[in-house]
Amino acid sequence: MSDFNHMFDELDALRPPDRILHRISLPAARFSTAARWRPAVRLALVTAGVVLLIAALALAAHSRTSAPAPSNQPITADGLLAAMKGHGFVHVQRDKGYLNCDGMPADALKPRLSVTGELDVHPLTLPGDTGRTLATLAVVRSPADARRCARTVLQHDLRIHTPGAVMLSPTILKFLGTPHTEAGVTVDGQYEIFGSVGRIVYYGLAVNRPEAQQVEQHLRAAATPFAP
Amino acid sequence: MEHKTADTQGVGSVYASLGGEIWRALLVVAGGRADLAEDAAAEAFSRFLVHRHEVRDARAWLYRTGSRIVIDELRRERRQGEEIDAGSVDRPQLLSSGLTEALRALTPEQRLCMFLTYHMDLPAREVARLTGSSLPAVKMRLNRARRALREQLREVSNV
Numbered sequence A: 001m002s003d004f005n006h007m008f009d010e011l012d013a014l015r016p017p018d019r020i021l022h023r024i025s026l027p028a029a030r031f032s033t034a035a036r037w038r039p040a041v042r043l044a045l046v047t048a049g050v051v052l053l054i055a056a057l058a059l060a061a062h063s064r065t066s067a068p069a070p071s072n073q074p075i076t077a078d079g080l081l082a083a084m085k086g087h088g089f090v091h092v093q094r095d096k097g098y099l100n101c102d103g104m105p106a107d108a109l110k111p112r113l114s115v116t117g118e119l120d121v122h123p124l125t126l127p128g129d130t131g132r133t134l135a136t137l138a139v140v141r142s143p144a145d146a147r148r149c150a151r152t153v154l155q156h157d158l159r160i161h162t163p164g165a166v167m168l169s170p171t172i173l174k175f176l177g178t179p180h181t182e183a184g185v186t187v188d189g190q191y192e193i194f195g196s197v198g199r200i201v202y203y204g205l206a207v208n209r210p211e212a213q214q215v216e217q218h219l220r221a222a223a224t225p226f227a228p
Numbered sequence B: 001m002e003h004k005t006a007d008t009q010g011v012g013s014v015y016a017s018l019g020g021e022i023w024r025a026l027l028v029v030a031g032g033r034a035d036l037a038e039d040a041a042a043e044a045f046s047r048f049l050v051h052r053h054e055v056r057d058a059r060a061w062l063y064r065t066g067s068r069i070v071i072d073e074l075r076r077e078r079r080q081g082e083e084i085d086a087g088s089v090d091r092p093q094l095l096s097s098g099l100t101e102a103l104r105a106l107t108p109e110q111r112l113c114m115f116l117t118y119h120m121d122l123p124a125r126e127v128a129r130l131t132g133s134s135l136p137a138v139k140m141r142l143n144r145a146r147r148a149l150r151e152q153l154r155e156v157s158n159v
Helices: A009-013 A019-023 A033-066 A077-086 A143-155 A170-175 A209-223 B010-029 B034-054 B058-079 B097-104 B108-119 B124-131 B135-158
Strands: A112-114 A137-139 A180-185 A191-197 A200-203
Touching (some): A019 B034, B010 B034, B010 B058, B010 B108, B097 B135, B124 B135
């Protein structure tokens, strides 16, 4: 081996196994330091999840019993803004889409509240709608904020009565691929959650199961960035 | 050659162009351990899939990440007393016994420097960039590697 230039010549004939390509999306667990802690972490997460679920159920039951009766009165942009600010939503602001809600009947509004940590207001339209702006979207800072805001909306009876109005909002598409959660209030005051962490997209309640599945399929299709 | 990938489909093309090179390098760093080279290559590209948007130079990133995975694993095995000899693994040998013996005389870092210098024909400055080392460190590794190989050759010829 006096000539180092030919030391590795035999490597030229070697090709990597094809299975490496198929393993790329599945990190080898043997190198993960977290792998050793995985069972304990999983147990802790399940425990925390159960505790949070119980707390959320208790909170929901409490808010339902303590919420004032819906007013059924039309609400203005200023009214909604004031209500949201009253619940700590300092980031909510008026914009063109928001002002378009002025004077519209309350049951035509569909606020969508995101939890991406930044301010964003989007107009939303219903499928098959003539194109008029129906509602706004405000981005809040945390899931807790979204829940408080959702309760605010419920208290003001900002519900729409159009069954099947689950929409794939531009914000969801915009943030696909980055960790985010989006919560919204749906028909009949149901609470929905969409989210994605990397390639995994999840969602919570929707108007009904078939439509939720349809939305999930859209999200999954849009969120699959790499297929070896 | 720099691979700047912003889109997800770029990962596939990066693997197509760099997969073989990185795997061969890791095979050398692992001292001929095909199982370790395969695992480390898959792991490095998996991490690249996750961090691709932050990576400016895919080639250097993959070299550094892949070799670090192999080196850490070799150290872990040594600590736990489960060091596996490439020649003793019950699977087909990819490298000749001569090259495996030669690699055994080198540290993993020296193996990588030798591979990049003598197989990829890269100058020391480029080797330093790809491995994330300083230029003097690369030169020192190459000198020591050459000396170790010459000594090994002398011992073999004396026997």
